[in-house]
Amino acid sequence: MTVTAWDEPVGGTPRGTLVVLPGRGETAASYERFGRRLSADAWRVRLVGVDLDDLDATRERIEKVLADEALPAPTVLVGTDAGATLAALLAPTLPVDGVVVAGLALPRSGGARSWGSWEEEVDARTACPVHRRVIAEDDGFGRGGLDRPLPWGSVRVVAPGKPVLVLHGADDAVTPVADVLAAYDAQPDAVIRLVDGGRHDILNDASHRAVAATIVLFLESLRLGPDLPDVVRAPERNVAVR
Template identity: 60%
Template sequence: MTNSTTAWDEPDGLAARGTVVVLTGRGETAGTYQRFGRRLAADAYRVRVVRADLDNLELARREVAALLADDTLPAPKVLAGSDTGATFAARLAGELPAVDGVVLAGPALPGSATVGSWDDELDARTACPTHRRVVSDDDGFVRGALARPVPSGWEVSDPAKPALVLHGSADPVTSPEAAFAPFRDAKTARLSLVAGAHHDVLNDVSHRSVAATVVLFLESLKLGSDLPAVVEHVQG
């Protein structure tokens, strides 16, 4: 049995600056991340999307490990994910030494709220009209997936790797406090609250600003694992 990986590469003439392996959340397909993947690729980061099916996580784990071991994909190599994909990314980052950092967007945790009807799920996921249309028109997207509880024992802990944690202030699935709690004391974690964003924070109304925040994190990671500042804001 094989999984399917979708890829976006840097434009011709540019040197690749790193690799981002995206793990899908509940119900999602690689198509969910077309906009995000293209945007990071435009900034010369190679993007690979791996389907992280809760019923076959070992398959996803093997595929992630293979991508991390692929010498044709440049470092730093970062795991990214949304919903249970974020939770799984944090778990893998603590297990796989080749992971240089993580981007966790709206992680789903044991006890996170479940959502019933498709209309309620769509509202919980995103307010972006384009992304609402993308997931609604995607034949592979599993409607009702947010009604599935997060597996017990899936609490997120700090993987001791540089981390960017992004969370929407209006996320009805997981509270920002719960998402940020494991990283409050981490020296190499950046916690970003996205104003008004829903659960699919990578694909909500502020997706441009969120993608820019991800790129800034990646650029900082290229300077060092202690995340030196690329841009410093000064007064006066």
């Protein structure tokens, strides 16, 4: 599997690196919009294909990208669906500064139910008409991917000691919100944001602009420090009583 790259505009100063791990069925075409948007904000984006049949080889590819000294820090894993699960599991042991978990998949998310038709699978994935067209026209897209069981019998998301942004659709029919919140009970410092009306492919859903903006704000906070100091904050108001 190749690594797909999106770089900052010519003449721009890169602000850091995102290593994107896609979900079941997805190809680089699914992340063209996301890659161009984040790279336009001067974040270098590298998409690494995830092979659920060979997780060791997948980890080696990720480690090879992370070892590229030409890529600027901070470095952040961004995963979606099975890629989100893998990002959450690998983050504690990889030289990354943070992780974005978007549309976490859990063992019960894979094979728990069958999406009886392509139309049902698309509806579970996204409400964005543009993205629906992209995946429908992508010959490499693995239809039926959401029916594929995950290679992990159980997933316990433990605190990696690194900043974590969790993004999840409030209307995700693949992984219910309650299951995601329970997975992060042991990590009270995780920044969790639910997207109203959001479905499973939350990076490519109808609210993709707001989701991308939330990620950028997280990344810019991370640049200031691992405790994620505010970049934008409300002023302190002292109202005198007369």
